[in-house]
């Protein structure tokens with residue numbers, strides 16, 4: 248009997264492994280340069296139709312799929328006869344409102360032809376920096392995926408305020424991939440892969456097939472410049488940043504040409520197309536991962552050598568006594584960078600004091616805090632539960 252149970256549990260384990268291999272969560276990001284024709288600004292219908300077919304096929308194979316689609320501004324411009332991306336924020340936000348509806352109409356028509364339900368999810372960074380709405384968004388994605396729906400995500404451009412913007416959908420796609428604990432993130436663009444330099448201006452740039460760790464990019468001497476296609480926003484810089492966030496969340500990331508969506512399936516099946524970034528182990532502590540990768544640090548604390556050592560080697564909380572200098576204005580519970588004496592970031596965390604209070608108690612012993620501030624403050628400036636070594 249015991250042997251039977253053991254055999255059954257081995258079979259179950261094997262079954263789970265097989266199921267896991269078969270059921271993967273795949274996030275695909277498509278940029279404006281792939282969605283639209285650069286000459287007219289019109290939608291590249293054949294590319295979009297092929298993408299819709301590929302994503303629906305992946306669903307039929309049992310995978311969970313999320314599409315992060317840019318294009319609201321580009322499509323809105325084409326609809327309104329504007330020939331370049333508006334710089335004025337209010338105009339851009341108005342144009343995005345025109346384009347987003349049109350974009351979803353096209354997706355819904357195409358996916359409906361294949362009986363694939365979709366959902367529109369518009370997010371701002373603000374939605375993800377609040378821990379409660381981050382968890383809420385995660386639950387909503389979970390439900391949509393269990394219902395077999397393909398969520399189509401974009402930044403909520405019409406309401407996003409400058410300070411709390413993703414700004415580019417590459418970063419948004421990485422944060423979504425992390426949120427849904429994806430296995431794959433495909434960043435589709437108008438070049439076939441990452442090169443050692445921008446291939447538009449450097450014909451000798453070398454293609455890069457595999458990046459095992461982000462440190463290798465320095466080794467390969469990758470240059471990204473600030474070049475981007477006519478309608479794109481981030482260029483290669485934001486795609487690499489997306490790969491950094493996603494791989495740190497345990498998500499295998501691929502940069503590849505969006506003109507051939509069928510390559511997505513080939514890549515999942517092991518073909519070497521595009522540039523693949525190998526994932527790190529999935530973080531065990533979701534809250535610390537959120538602090539390190541989702542929050543935007545608003546201040547900088549310089550620490551003395553003793554504090555650096557206590558935090559990095561001793562796993563201790565940060566005390567006021569170890570702070571030598573403070574940069575920026577922040578509220579209690581904002582994210583701040585913790586730096587060594589040279590200004591190199593060593594950790595990130597949620598600070599327990601307003602910057603004005605912290606300036607009064609920096610360098611002081613914890614038992615002096617109550618007297619200086621006139622009320623008993625907390626002992627730690629950044630508690631170790633809210634602190635992540637970077």
Ligand SMILES: Nc1ncnc2c1ncn2[C@@H]1O[C@H](COP(=O)(O)OP(=O)(O)O)[C@@H](O)[C@H]1O
Nearest residue numbers: 278280436442444445471475476479481482483
């Ligand atoms: N090292 C590099 N390797 C590949 N492409 C690069 C590199 N540096 C810059 N680029 C540029 O990045 C562009 C893609 O970014 P972008 O225009 O923002 O596209 P998307 O609209 O797909 O987000 C490419 O057309 C290319 O010219």
Ligand SMILES: N[C@@H](CCC(=O)OP(=O)(O)O)C(=O)O
Nearest residue numbers: 278279318319320415416480
């Ligand atoms: N939210 C914007 C996306 C901007 C953006 O990141 O564009 P892209 O560089 O083409 O992926 C839009 O829908 O136009």
